[in-house]
Amino acid sequence: METIKNYIEENRERFLEELFDLIRIPSVSSKAENKNDMFRAAEFIRDQLLKAGADKAEVYKTDGHPVIYGEKIIGDDKPTVLVYGHYDVQPAEPLEKWDSDPFEPEIREGKIYARGADDDKGQLFMHLKAFEFMMRTETLPCNIKFMIEGEEEIGSPNLKIFCQKYKNMLASDVILVSDTTMIARDIPSITVGLRGLSYMEVEVTGPDRDLHSGLYGGAVVNPVNVLSKMIASLTDENNRVTIKGFYDDVLEATDEERKELAKRPFNIDEYKKSINVDEVTGEVGYTTIERLGIRPSLDVNGIWGGYTGEGAKTILPSKASAKISMRLVPNQKSKKIDKLFEEHFKSIAPEGVKVKVRSLHSGEGYVAPVDSPAYLAASKACEDTFGKKPIPVRSGGSIPVVADFEEVLGVKSILLGFGLDSDAIHSPNENYPLYNFFKGIETIPLFFKYFAEMK
């Protein structure tokens, strides 16, 4: 019987060529100009599913970008795994920071460099190829369903509706997601916690047009100075968020939980070196692992206002804007935080400015059990391929749909990601090591095998 290792060896070049064809479609969900590319990417994945042997695969229109649903049903008595992934990507900007074209993948030093190489085209593709293998070798032990969306990077505004509408079609025993990282190439891990997200945009307006900074400076409110003061006041000297009620729903970790977290292998010097900072900072009283895994945060993602070109333009700007996001921990509710933020931000505006606040994106955090059949199956699969038992970790990132799946479909997810923190997802020079890509394809069929055995 053909093994997965042999199958990868024989089809290696084709796998990469197919993945590269998908990456070449610039499916940036936040940009109106890429609307048509979203359809092209969706059709590409549908065709991949059909070629691999799905009974059916279709592109479903939504109010936003389309969702692909596909399935292979082998028997009513078999357990069902629903694979979730997303074909949309973050914008590639700033383009000048890339060493190669973000939409023309290049392999350098054993890594695929491109926007989406990891997040999530690369990780999603591992599932398509593992499925293809199980079909060719007739080893698929479970029913398999695929739900691949195109709006993850903009907060999945239509996926919850899709799940509600097609709840029966999507019925499953577990949802399998590869959109997270493992600790290191030689330290497998399974993500058992995610943070929620509340992403806001604010605009502060002073005078109704840019003014001459000499003729008006010192006598008229400056919206950039004001916005700076407002942002500065959102966190205190201990790096705690000052929004009233922000921490009300945060569950404080027990000493036991903190001890468990501290066991995760983590080298602070390597961490600092990897991002080239002399010092780490964060909420006083917590470790870096805790700040990311079990504590909420507030970051400005972007700021702009006034003259930003070459040289010295002496204006007092009319407007200043910022994108400000908060990562939330399980039990904090994003809609409540959106509201607290908006009320607080408006309340701290000084006289003489007008303030607008809107929510761009929000979603809930998530925690998964470490004793479920899915977790045990994933753990066993990783142990087989990596030779080590994986470590359960709580990630700082967010996949808001995972909480939605639990709410709407009543099914827990297993977050079996093969990325690395060094993959620079959402950044210039995003990459995905070939090692991880092929290791993922090797591990996934084992998950199906063990999951079928345990159910």
Place this chain on the structure above:
Amino acid sequence: METIKNYIEENRERFLEELFDLIRIPSVSSKAENKNDMFRAAEFIRDQLLKAGADKAEVYKTDGHPVIYGEKIIGDDKPTVLVYGHYDVQPAEPLEKWDSDPFEPEIREGKIYARGADDDKGQLFMHLKAFEFMMRTETLPCNIKFMIEGEEEIGSPNLKIFCQKYKNMLASDVILVSDTTMIARDIPSITVGLRGLSYMEVEVTGPDRDLHSGLYGGAVVNPVNVLSKMIASLTDENNRVTIKGFYDDVLEATDEERKELAKRPFNIDEYKKSINVDEVTGEVGYTTIERLGIRPSLDVNGIWGGYTGEGAKTILPSKASAKISMRLVPNQKSKKIDKLFEEHFKSIAPEGVKVKVRSLHSGEGYVAPVDSPAYLAASKACEDTFGKKPIPVRSGGSIPVVADFEEVLGVKSILLGFGLDSDAIHSPNENYPLYNFFKGIETIPLFFKYFAEMK
């Protein structure tokens, strides 16, 4: 004998067509792409001077953009007036805020709309046409010299050197400058004070690349949050600048001076309405007129960092930057303030970031006497044409070269400007009312007449 009023009437269309041709040359001094346009604008002005009747007029190369020098000498026993102006303009951005092309002048409701319509092409052009009139009618009563530069909007980095080099050629009794405003269409005024300027650019760097705000947020320094806190701390709750030593050289105005300032006609409600703000702000303890005329200020002119496009990109930015300028009052020295700012700004940077500070532009403030022959001549000329004695005012703006002229050439300037605050110089929809343009042409020959009589 032909009067100036008749001459304007007969040549009105030609004057405007010639001015429009100058405005159409996009002579933006801060942009490298407009380097050639600077030469075209300089040659245009040289040709205007020669056609009007100058003995000589030449384009002088400098290390930056060229200077035009021209002269008409009528006799060693006559007083000499040196006219200063600038042919360079501010960038027109943001272009989408203009109602018409900034470099294709349009007349709407009696105003010329274009970049440079007032500052300073329109105001400079009044001198060319007044000179033309005095030559045609053989009424020029003084020697006249022109020095027109192309780097005013970027801080005149080469003009001081030019003045040092050609000190003898530039010898004069007074320097006449039209690059300021009058209080209102029916309230003439003469500027007797200007503020200095210290214009800095700062950059704060955290991690060496943009990071995923979920995977790193809360544990790594965010340069936008940091820059906001640093900017916020530059001014206190009384809107006073917190930089150590900033106010050391500021001369506090006497009660007498403050009483004089309060006499200037000023309607705070109209002022607020004109820029569409509910409230004015500024240094506690001073009026709006005082905040602009005799107090220094600190304004952010522009800020940028992170993702500023459509939608929600979840990054923790690598860098944040701002342009920050301070208006200074006479006796404050800009180079000293540059240094105080740099030291202070670096001293307030928290651990984990790298900070760069550089000066983009600096210059000194200026005060002029109200009893000099030049002031009295300008006052009498305005009284003739506007029917009202002009009011001496201290402007919030800066023309750093005016202090340089006094230092290098040993000559005071008379700031006889005809702009209005509503001309939106440095802003979208810059404009210059035809009334002011023609009133300026009418007033200038009278200045020459009275100045010759008084010397």
